[in-house]
Amino acid sequence: MQTWKTLSRHTVLDRGKFLRVEDHVVQLPSGQIIADWPWVITPDFVNVVAITQSGEYLIFRQTKYSLQGTSLATVGGYLEPGEDPLVAAKRELREETGYAAAQWIPIGKYAVDGNRGAGNAYFFLATSAHPVAAIDADDLEEQELLHLSRAEVEEALTAGEFKLLPWATIIALALRHEANLPTT
Secondary structure (H helix, E strand, O other), X not given: OOOOEEEEEEEEEEOHHHOEEEXXXXXXXXXXXXXXXXXXXXOOEEEEEEEEOOOOEEEEEEEOOOOOXXXXXXXXXXXXXXXXXXXHHHHHHHXXXXXXXXXXXXXXXXXXXXXXXXXXXXEEEEEEEEEOOOOOOOOOOOEEEEEEOHHHHHHHHHOOOOOOHHHHHHHHHHHHHHHOOOOO
């Protein structure tokens, strides 16, 4: 299979580091040219499922502008320009929870939108998490840090309490990975 080719691009909206929209001229493998393919550029981001030394999942209850009511959420945030995803994941865990983790397992890099861009998500499972500092988050949302059991996380996932696709996805992947970790 051949990939599409970007022949040119033109910025139609620039809102700084968090959002840029472009029109691309693309050529399909068949040779067909599409003159106005919209493309969305947002920063890549990380999400982390952190499990404490005692087996509790560090989960937030929080609000988001695009959601009605509250949602359960994982640790996460945007990568700084040039920042390595694992470095960003460790930084976000420490800032948002005050925890650090002994083991980091990458569980995937995923395109947010295969046709329109919108950045990439890097997912990590952090185990043996332990408190090391005070919370130093600069999040705009109100959030409450919860310590949930695996059963509570599974129940919340099934009940749709993780209302953003990246959060539901990373929780499902992390539960699968965590079930396969060697016991100590």
